[in-house]
Amino acid sequence: MPSPIEGQARPIRLADIAKAAGVSHGTASNVFSRPEVVRQEVRERVKAVAEAMGYAGPDPKGRLLRAGKVNAIGVGTTEPLSYFFEDPFARVMMAGISEACDATGAGIALVSAANQEKLAWNIQSALVDGFILFCIEGGSRLVDLTRERKLPFVALELGFHDETISAIGVDNIAGGRLAARHLAELGHRRFAVLSLTLGEVRTGFVTPEMVRSAVYTGTRDRLAGYFEELSRFGVDTTKIPIFETENEENSTRAGLEAIFAGGERPTAILAMSDRMALIAIEWLTARGLKVPQDVSIVGFDGVPDGALCDPPLTTIAQPITEIGRRAAHMILDFDGTVRRETMGVELVVRASTGPAPKT
Amino acid sequence: MPSPIEGQARPIRLADIAKAAGVSHGTASNVFSRPEVVRQEVRERVKAVAEAMGYAGPDPKGRLLRAGKVNAIGVGTTEPLSYFFEDPFARVMMAGISEACDATGAGIALVSAANQEKLAWNIQSALVDGFILFCIEGGSRLVDLTRERKLPFVALELGFHDETISAIGVDNIAGGRLAARHLAELGHRRFAVLSLTLGEVRTGFVTPEMVRSAVYTGTRDRLAGYFEELSRFGVDTTKIPIFETENEENSTRAGLEAIFAGGERPTAILAMSDRMALIAIEWLTARGLKVPQDVSIVGFDGVPDGALCDPPLTTIAQPITEIGRRAAHMILDFDGTVRRETMGVELVVRASTGPAPKT
DNA sequence: CATTTTCATTGGATCGATTCAAATTTTGCT
DNA sequence: AGCAAAATTTGAATCGATCCAATGAAAATG
DSSP, X not given: OOOSSTTOSOXXXXXXXXXXHTOOHHHHHHHHHOGGGSOHHHHHHHHHHHHHXXXXXXXXXHHHHHHXXXXXXXXXXXXXXXXXXXXXXXXXXXXXXXXXXHHHTOEEEEEOOSSHHHHHHXXXXXXXXXXXXXXSTTHHHHXXXXXXXXXXXXXXXXXXXXXXXXXXXXXXXXXXXXXXXXXXXXXXXXXXXXXXOOSSSOOEEOOHHHHHTOSOHHHXXXXXXXXXXXXXXTOOGGGOOEEEOOSSHHHHHHHHHHHHHXXXXXXEEEESSHHHHHHHHHHXXXXXXXXXXXXXXXXXXXXXXXXXXXXXXXXXXXOHHHHHHHHHHHHHTOOSOOOEEEEXXXXXXXXXXXXOOOO | OXXXXXXXXXXXXXXXXXXXXXXXXXXXXXXXHOGGGSOXXXXXXXXXXXXXXXXXXXXXXHHHHHHOOOOEEEEEOSSOTTHXXXXXXXXXXXXXXXXXXXXXXXXXXXXXXXXXXXXXXXXXXXXXXXEEEXXXXXXXXHHHHHHXXXXXXXXXXXXXXXXXXXXXXXXXXXXXXXXXXXXXXXXOOOEEEEEOOOSSSOOEEOOHHHHHTOXXXXXXXXXXXXXHHHHHTTOOGGGOOEEEOOSSHHHHHHHHHHHHHSSSOOSEEEESSHXXXXXXXXXXXXXXXXXXXXOEEEEEEOOTHHHHSSSOOEEEEOOXXXXXXXXXXXXXXXXXXXXXXXXXXXXXXXXXXXXXXXX
């Protein structure tokens, strides 16, 4: 007798149905994929046989090989998979990607890996038509791996000097300037920067030397924007402490400790991500420093959380959803060309910035 | 002439490499998938040829057919894809699923569709080893479609009388009782219920008749839990208004309008989801009613947002992450058996509930 | 030197479908 | 009935790999 759990006796194939129904593979195939070309009587007979034999329908694995197209786009990162559901920036981006995929009926495959080997394998074996890459830390390795697949792909953040790959990002220099100008106009003259990674993952204060050799041009550009603008206001930018974090709690806190340990405390913090800015607000508040009365903070990204925290965060907003949408369309409507798009950013003034304290 | 963008001249196959390198396709295959069995000299030659010809590596499409296993689990819903990144409940669940997938190196494929036909096609053609189904509205159709695939699948929420499908859910009756007892003990006697869907999607007040014929036993059980417990406190449950919503803003607001339009206003609201509870808090506050001084609210789910809102939400917490983890493992370690797991729930008292107002 | 082991390589079979030119059957018309 | 046109059906080829039994070559053993 068949075992209680059906399915371990090798699954039924289309060929089995064809034989049982006394038709050719071709006809059997047509019954499922182009029913209109087969005579009704035959169609019904084949369907009945399929039903009776417990056929699961044409196996997508087989179809795929023939058809060539998966109809899914892969989204890759070196972070764990939960990043997609927990990080506010990633979530908004994914919402944009989802929108485009929903509209065309494409699926989304999330690809990630804790360790390097698995990452390689996962990228190499992902069943997708193209990739969208979240280039955070480890981004260049991710890009190299993906390039191997010879599938279309887009890097989010144009943080690469490599002009041969498609990418969508924002005007980081303009964003940096906007943030800096806002603070300078409020009278601030003593600053500190919470920076994203410049190259290899590390943590700590950054020297001008390191800035020059930065791998991530995105980080470098934001910094350049900050400094260009501050120079105009007569600020000596060489004195500004820059602390590189891993854009998470521990290293950001460490950075704040280090920055506020010095004698000349800043009255304004330029954070390269809302995430860090939010952590900074919390840290400062817990330390008894008022935001913005004692210290002003400007973030970068424009994630929804920034509007909800206390005080609401002044930030440089990226059109995150739109970037996601466009990235997805680049893959979905891939035409073989390399595209590099730079989106504009916007200063959103909320309550985390105020006039410099008079001292 | 070859176009400027490489790749449209039919991609290179393993067989091409084999021929060019003068080895059999068997050996060529081994070079990539079991390099240790081929002599170093040969291995290097083949790799060099592959490199020179711009071979992208063994195509997963081909490998898949042979190997049979995709190494990815599909997560299905009838909501749009963005649901996974925006809904707080779904996000926590996905985090649990992600954790399990990360640990085993599996990928996640998100499957959804706006319209019915696409849903069918997407489920039918998803390249996955099994499915986890978010059974919100339209759940039964989703289950039927998935069953056709004859792949392992798990329904989240045991909201189905059908005992032949694997499912993980919570003890809804116990949850209902916990919520009701908490409020009753605070002295409340006038209640209203914001309910999830009972069957077909609709909105409006619910009759006892409809409750009896509910398709979603999850909804029915929560209701049963509420009422059983309230009866013990001498509350006439037949007088309690039950408003069925679509678990989103508009219908929940409509429900509140309807409930508070009546003469006898409730002093306590039993919401079957934190989402509705949160909307209710906002609605009441905007109306000048104080939570919990005028109206107490208990949610259901235990999403993180509930702890952050004002006032923080008292709720029945499900072990959401754990449910996600287990669901993923059911697919990943599928052993052919049907499993139905019921998880416990917990009353989390925060500030949205307080003593009944003395009238 | 003959014989057994070990190591590499080969090439055919297979995974499960779709496609398409050719063959066959039906239908339509005179 | 006779014949062209239309509608169905067939079966071989293809998609791109992996697997494995058989074969051949080289190394180890008696």
